Amino acid sequence: GAVVSQHPSWVICKSGTSVKIECRSLDFQATTMFWYRQFPKQSLMLMATSNEGSKATYEQGVEKDKFLINHASLTLSTLTVTSAHPEDSSFYICSARGGSGSSYNEQFFGPGTRLTVL
Amino acid sequence: AQKITQTQPGMFVQEKEAVTLDCTYDTSDPSYGLFWYKQPSSGEMIFLIYQGSYDQQNATEGRYSLNFQKARKSANLVISASQLGDSAMYFCAMREGYTGGGNKLTFGTGTQLKVEL
Numbered sequence: 001g002a003v004v005s006q007h008p009s010w011v012i013c014k015s016g017t018s019v020k021i022e023c024r025s026l027d028f029q030a031t032t033m034f035w036y037r038q039f040p041k042q043s044l045m046l047m048a049t050s051n052e053g054s055k056a057t058y059e060q061g062v063e064k065d066k067f068l069i070n071h072a073s074l075t076l077s078t079l080t081v082t083s084a085h086p087e088d089s090s091f092y093i094c095s096a097r098g099g100s101g102s103s104y105n106e107q108f109f110g111p112g113t114r115l116t117v118l
Numbered sequence: 119a120q121k122i123t124q125t126q127p128g129m130f131v132q133e134k135e136a137v138t139l140d141c142t143y144d145t146s147d148p149s150y151g152l153f154w155y156k157q158p159s160s161g162e163m164i165f166l167i168y169q170g171s172y173d174q175q176n177a178t179e180g181r182y183s184l185n186f187q188k189a190r191k192s193a194n195l196v197i198s199a200s201q202l203g204d205s206a207m208y209f210c211a212m213r214e215g216y217t218g219g220g221n222k223l224t225f226g227t228g229t230q231l232k233v234e235l
Contacts, residue, residue: 034222043209043225044163091161097221107223109155109163 002028004096006110013084014118021079021113023094029074030096034107035067038091050077084117091115121145122212122226129231131200138185139195139229141210151213152193153223154184158206166208169193200233207231 003026013019023033032051036044050056050071058064066088068080077096081088091114095107123142131137143152154166169177169184177184185194197204210226 032221043227044223046222046224049222093161093163095163095223106165106168107221109165112161112163114161 002026002096002108004030004094004108004110006092006094006113008113009111010114010116012116012118015085016083018080018082019084019115021081021092021094021115023077023079023096023110025075025096025108028096028108030077031074032097033071033077034095034097035069035077035079036093036095038093038112040091044093047079081115084115086117089115089117120226121224122210124210124226124229126229127227129229130234131197131231132234133202134199136196136198137200137231139197139208139210139231141193141195141226143191143193143210143212145191145212145214147214149215152184152186153211153213154182154193154195155209155211155225156204156206157209157228163209167195197231202233202235205231205233 056069071077156164211223
């Protein structure tokens with residue numbers, strides 16, 4: 001299957017700082033990328049859908065100004081957690097879906113980024 | 119109402135035995151897809167199997183098969199000949215529609231499977 005990478009795999013930061021997480025599709029062009037958040041022992045919750053070259057679509061209850069998403073190219077989407085607080089500590093996972101030529105039936109997931117805010 | 123329901127928070131199975139993980143779904147969209155993912159303790163989401171709403175036959179992928187009962191809106195995952203490496207969290211997910219934003223996935227709460235010797 002296609003490969004999606006995330007960087008960093010884990011990050012610890014101080015409260016009030018901003019953290020950027022990168023999601024890259026390594027061997028295909030991802031027209032759409034999805035960002036999920038997963039708290040311990042819980043399910044994945046979709047935060048936003050990002051399409052290359054356009055603004056992200058956020059799910060209800062997700063603060064746009066706090067979770068900035070940029071999908072500037074067909075292989076890279078970034079999630080920036082601004083002014084992070086301890087309650088933002090979570091596992092953030094991205095997934096990517098390709099355009100023409102790739103399977104419509106599958107999203108390819110990154111390995112996740114574990115964020116801890118002190 | 120929950121769109122995806124997994125009623126088994128935890129399951130135990132003996133090695134080499136088969137196990138069924140339950141999943142029911144709720145949608146009024148005639149076009150949808152159902153997925154199962156495995157998440158080991160390392161965190162990555164591993165795609166296991168897919169079933170489309172119009173597929174006539176149950177999906178199979180190696181030791182994984184999906185028992186699709188459309189009228190009952192259930193999509194149970196069957197793992198045959200369980201292995202120790204199958205111990206993980208399993209998530210059922212649904213995609214409603216085929217185009218644009220309809221491609222987002224809604225996940226169930228997961229079932230933690232433990233395979234024992």
